[in-house]
Amino acid sequence: MRLVMYNDWRVGVVEGETIYDITTLVPxxxxxxxxxxxxxxxxxxxxxxxxxxxxLATAPSLALAKARLLAPLLYPTKILAAPxxxxxxxxxxxxxxxxxxxxxIAEYGVFLKPSSSLTGPGxxxxxxxxxxxxxxxxxxxxxxxxxxxxVRREEALDYVFGYTCVxxxxxxxxxxxxxxxxxxxFTPIGxxxxxxxxxxxxxxxDLKLWVNDELRQNSNTSYLIYDVAxxxxxxxxxxxxxxxxxxxxxxxxxxGPIRPGDRVRLVVERVGELVVDVAEA
Ligand code: MN
Numbered sequence: 001m002r003l004v005m006y007n008d009w010r011v012g013v014v015e016g017e018t019i020y021d022i023t024t025l026v027p028x029x030x031x032x033x034x035x036x037x038x039x040x041x042x043x044x045x046x047x048x049x050x051x052x053x054x055x056l057a058t059a060p061s062l063a064l065a066k067a068r069l070l071a072p073l074l075y076p077t078k079i080l081a082a083p084x085x086x087x088x089x090x091x092x093x094x095x096x097x098x099x100x101x102x103x104x105i106a107e108y109g110v111f112l113k114p115s116s117s118l119t120g121p122g123x124x125x126x127x128x129x130x131x132x133x134x135x136x137x138x139x140x141x142x143x144x145x146x147x148x149x150x151v152r153r154e155e156a157l158d159y160v161f162g163y164t165c166v167x168x169x170x171x172x173x174x175x176x177x178x179x180x181x182x183x184x185x186f187t188p189i190g191x192x193x194x195x196x197x198x199x200x201x202x203x204x205x206d207l208k209l210w211v212n213d214e215l216r217q218n219s220n221t222s223y224l225i226y227d228v229a230x231x232x233x234x235x236x237x238x239x240x241x242x243x244x245x246x247x248x249x250x251x252x253x254x255x256g257p258i259r260p261g262d263r264v265r266l267v268v269e270r271v272g273e274l275v276v277d278v279a280e281a
Contacts, residue, residue: 009034039244071120085250219252
């Protein structure tokens with residue numbers, strides 16, 4: 001199932017080229033504080049699932065092409081992200097940060113990005129310092145479905161609600177990661193959340209990213225140093241993971257600068273295609 005948020009914070013299921021509006025199934029639906037609908041929806045999903053199937057038969061629909069898609073998730077309790085989690089990316093960052101020892105997720109653990117940095121498909125990434133190098137990092141993101149603490153890797157995939165494409169935009173430099181990666185618009189996600197049942201093996205997905213017509217990143221999640229299950233194991237030993245929490249799994253090699261006027265396109269196999277534009281802040 002592909003879940004979107006669109007127009008004025010409606011929640012929809014995408015089938016083919018059509019969106020079915022299932023907003024009123026979201027518990028506590030109200031137009032006054034709509035942004036966290038998807039988190040509530042995810043938390044209640046096991047109970048809602050049979051009702052979704054029923055609702056689709058009579059739900060109002062519209063053409064996907066006519067909808068304005070939004071970030072499919074807003075206001076998770078946290079966004080966690082993996083620092084270096086591909087060997088080839090570790091090597092290329094060694095060239096950027098010469099003289100520094102670059103560690104991986106094994107040494108650094110995971111870091112936080114602010115929820116306020118989330119944005120959606122078709123949005124514009126605003127670069128705060130055009131004179132500094134700002135990079136795209138195309139990544140597979142996973143969304144937690146059930147409260148998780150001290151989860152072992154063997155069971156970790158049971159806690160995944162679904163997957164989405166993530167761009168972890170990054171200013172290069174010496175500041176803390178949360179600062180360099182935490183600007184508004186620096187975490188585009190989407191175009192939808194694909195539920196986990198459609199992706200039984202998240203560790204063998206092609207990942208490609210283009211800037212304009214140039215293919216910059218071309219890898220596969222099979223090269224992850226910590227695979228999806230192990231990232232969840234690691235993160236959940238440190239903090240409780242809640243429904244709706246987003247974890248970005250790290251970027252492969254090929255990161256490079258983005259500039260105002262660029263269009264960035266990320267395709268993760270079986271998950272979808274996420275496109276954003278770049279402008280000055
Ligand atoms: Mn990253």
